[in-house]
Amino acid sequence: MASSEKSTSKGQAWFCTTGLPSDIEIEVDDMTFHLHKFPLMSKSRKLHRLITEQETRSFSSLNPQTSTALTVVVAEKEEENEQETEENSFPHIKLEDFPGSSESFEMVAKFCYGVKIDLSASSAVPLRCAAEHLEMTEEYSPDNLISKTERFLSHSVYKSLRESIKALQACESVSPLAESLGVTEQCVESIKQNRDNTNTELWFEDLAQLSLPIFRTVILSMRSEDLSSDVIESCLISYAKKHIPGILRSNRKPSSSSSTAASENEQREILETITSNLPLDKSSISATTRFLFGLLRTAIILNASETCRDLLERKIGSQLERASLDDLLVPSYSYLNETLYDVDLVERILSHFLDSLEERSSTALVEADGRSPSLMLVGKLIDGFLAEIASDANLKSEKFYNLAISLPDQARLYDDGLYRAVDVYLKAHPWVTEEEKEKICGVMDCQKLTLEACTHAAQNERLPLRTVVQVLFFEQLQLRHAIAGTLLAAQSPSPSQSTEPRPGEEEVDAGKWKKTVRENQVLRLDMDTMRTRVHRLERECSNMKKVIAKIDKVGSPATTVTDRPRSWSITKKFGCKFKTQVCDSQEATVVDHRSRRV
Known part of the structure; x- marks a missing residue:
């Protein structure tokens, strides 16, 4: 023929x-x-x-x-x-x-x-459906086409992962009849059973070739049998990378074949399907966080549904400690946002993180001082984000303040990163009022600044006077504690040391003692310098008080004899709970120290 x-x-x-x-x-x-x-x-x-x-x-x-x-x-x-x-x-x-x-x-x-x-995995499925449609059964004629195609599928297709995927692709053109005959289900079962016998990456690549309806069927079958969430997540990631271009910033080259690229509506449908099937629990795959941020950026660009974006934000919030600063810098795609980056989005993600942290606080790893490692990582991440957005001229002080105080105190061991963000904001917004400056600086805890940060802050002209005085006070306390700790360490012998010194130990101890004395002298000199600086600030404040009093006398009617001058205290004015005599450089003890050095 x-x-x-x-x-x-x-x-x-x-x-x-x-x-x-x-x-x-x-x-x-x-x-x-x-x-x-x-x-x-x-x-x-x-x-x-x-x-x-x-x-x-x-x-x-x-x-x-x-x-x-x-x-x-x-x-x-x-x-x-x-x-x-x-x-x-x-x-x-x-x-x-x-x-x-x-x-x-x-x-x-x-x-x-x-x-x-000649039968193949691609031709056997439609031929099996055609035989069913034409009623080519064994009862009507022996060794008919239905039995022939069934034998081929059972012996040659269902036992091979690659052949099962090809057959599953062929099911798309005859999907209603293939599903009713159980061919689609058999192919899906074969894919799941043969997953362990092949390379995982090749398995993901083969599944990425499926059309969205068939792929959705495979994913739903995997979820119904409680397959590992990491396997399902990796499969979804591979499919999204294949069909949605530009998810990752490092892979945004235009496709060579534009005719095969999915349309905007198709990409939106794929994205919403992938998002709805993502496991909500925390993933063990470290690369997932960057991929989720890529999905979220794409969802905003494609104007995906609110449900889709909310699911992505919650998923990211559950593992925010794995994110990087580059991930958080999501541009503001809406004309309603005045800032360069979407600050509201970061606030929502941070809120989801804190909620998830409370849920898993009973089983989460906590350090001896009660700090959570995840919380401290997120604190460092948010401080970096604040420093990055602080230079935006359109960033309102209220939005900066709200994001800075959204984290609990346990999130930061030191406030140096927060101080850097505040300094950048004040430098980029010189027009803010003194009241706004004090409010912004109030997000810092001066007791949690390191000596380097305190030294920089004490000389920072952009900070309000109250903040500078507080920084100087706590810097003095840190120096005192450092001196006391050094003296105690030098005077108290180690328990492991013997009562009788070994030969040569006396010379070593004498050298250590001389070094400690020199360090103490340097620290005392620094303390005297700070006292002098604080005393200078006090005198300036006193002069300002006198000038204000003169202005009041000139501008107001004559006061009566019974009127008392208004009391003025630097502790009330600047909110410092310490006596000014502590910082007085004219104290006798300080004079004695100076006389000794001379």
Whole structure:
């Protein structure tokens, strides 16, 4: 048997050259098959029934008694069929919605004529559906097409992961019938069972080739059987990278084949499908956080649903300690936001992190001082974000303040990062009022600044006077504690040391003692310098007080004798709970120290 093509009014034609003229035409899609009745009727119950009905109608149309009993409409249709039959001299059958299109029917025709057909994973699925559609069962004819395709799928397809994926791809064109026959389910089960026998990366790449409806079916099946959440998450990540370009900032090269790129609506549907199937628990994959931020940026650009974005924000919040500063810098894509970066988004993610931290606080790892490592990592991350956005001229002081105080005190061991952010903000916003400056500086705890930060803050002209005085006071306390600790360490012998010094230990101890004395002298000198600086500030404040008092006397009516001058205290003015005498550089003890050094 051979087949040839020639042009007809109905499109392409397929002929069976067996030496006998064709006695039936079967039209599938745009292809007309010129075949013989007997081979088709011997294998297919449905074709046998259709051909018999066609012959019966043709015979009835030639009987005048039957034709007079029919209505006018039916008579007209039968006249058309009669004319078509007379023109072609044999019946014509059109198969609507044939599974697998004309290619599958061509293989069916070859099978009916006894020609050997080569099956593959891609062709066996539509051929199995076509055999079901044509009712080519074992009861009707032994060794029929249904049993042949079933054996091939069981022995050659379902046992191989790669072949099962190819068969699953072929299920898309015949999805309703393939699902009802259980072919789709068998392919999915084969994929799950053979996952351990192949390379994981190749497994993810093969699944990424599936269409979205078939891929959704696979994911739902995985979730129903409690498969590892990491496996499901990795599978979703691989699929998103394949079909949504530009998720990761490091991979934003335009695709070489723009025709295969998904449209904006298709990308939105893929993104929402992936987001809805992401496991909500914390992932053990470190690279997931950056991928989630990429999904979130894409969701904002594609204007995905609020539910989709909220799920991504919650998922990111559950593992925020794994994020980097670059991840948090999400641009403001909406014209409603005045700032360069989306600060409101970071506030919402941080809120989700704190909520999740409370939920897992009972089982979370906590250090001896009650600090959570995750919380401290996020504190450092937020301080870096504050320093990055502080230079934005459109950033309101209220928004900066709210984000800075959103973290609890345990999140920061030192406030140096927060001080840096405050300094950058004051430098970029010189027009803020003194009241706003004091409020912004109030987010810092001066007791948690290191000596380096205290030294810088004491000389920072952008800070309000109250903050400078507080910094100087706590810097003095730190120096005192450092001196006391050094003296105690030098004077108290180690328990492991013996009562009698070993040979040469006296010289070593003497050298250590001299070094300690020199360090103490340097520390005392620094303390004297700070006292002098504080004393200078006190004098400036006193002069300011006198000037204000003179202005009040000039501008106000004469006061009575009984009026008392207003009391003025630097401790009340600047909120410092210490006596000014502590910082007085004219104390006798300080003079004695200086006289000794001289």
